[in-house]
Amino acid sequence: MNKLTQGVVLLLFGGAILRASVTDLYLRYVKEGLRPFLIATGVLLVTAAVMTIWYSFRESASSSPDDHGHEHHGPGVGWLLILPVLGLLLVAPPALGSYAANQAGSVVAEPVGGSDYPPLPAGDPVELGLVDYASRSLFDAGQSLAGRELSLTGFITVAPDGSPMLARMVLSCCAADGRPIKIGLDGRAPIDVPADTWVRVTGVHTGRTSKDPVNNVDVAYFDVRTWQEVAEPKQPYA
Known part of the structure; x- marks a missing residue:
């Protein structure tokens, strides 16, 4: 998995945590008093994701054509890690019953x-x-x-x-x-x-x-x- 993929996964994961934290969705996962910690975690993940994506684009812009020719890419299957994160963003699981x-x-x-x-x-x-x-x-x-x-x-x-x-x-x-x-x-x-x-x-x-x-x-x-x-x-x- 290259840096860009890592950054996208981090961004989506941090966004999912923030989305749950600023709504009542987080109450299906943790106790009410943990909300500040979830928000802090989401912010840190989003910040790390933005920095990772920025460094990825900067390295791509500064690399020579020969570097591009010899660049090694991770397997495309790494993008599948986005699927469970999208599930968190798009599907709200029910509370334990x-x-x-x-x-x-x-x-x-x-x-x-x-x-x-x-x-x-x-x-x-x-x-x-x-x-x-x-x-x-x-x-x-x-x-x-x-x-x-x-x-x-x-x-x-x-x-x-x-x-x-x-x-x-x-x-x-x-x-x-x-x-x-x-x-x-x-x-x-x-x-x-x-x-x-x-x-x-x-x-x-x-x-x-x-x-x-x-x-x-x-x-x-x-x-x-x-x-x-x-x-x-x-x-x-x-």
Whole structure:
């Protein structure tokens, strides 16, 4: 691969990173706090690409005819490296969904602040994250959830027995380390809803639990009273 090809690939790759970083597309790959680092990386790649292309043209202009006659070119197949970069620019892959959730075991919801959980905000229903709900349900025995109407948002995935579950992918850093948090659904659960459909369920806590067959982790349940389909949120990961 000659310098010009390298410069073009760097330019497209840096442009793809910048495009994702200045929109919400990057949220499908990494956590929100990494945006400044992605922008800095994209700028550095674009700068390096421009310098590489400039030096390539300068060397071509300063070389003699004899130099051109003896110039060695890399194999043309090197240009194929542009194809995956163009894929990043032109095709926006979906966020991790039910397939990834079914392949991995549910994350362990860690207790927060020992056994003392802060009271929920006033007003019903209270919007809770799936990790927060699971943690309060499993480690606080649902005491901080008792008597409150709750609302959870996630995508539908299917348990091994065919029943619907609510899930959301949890990232430590990026999509490569994503693990699901899964919540079982009782009551008026959304039956026959396609996997990966995003829904908001409203209901109350239930003490029922089960085990995730993938890694034998405790899974909390939620008693659904009503539900509605919603658009995928800007930040799909927990």
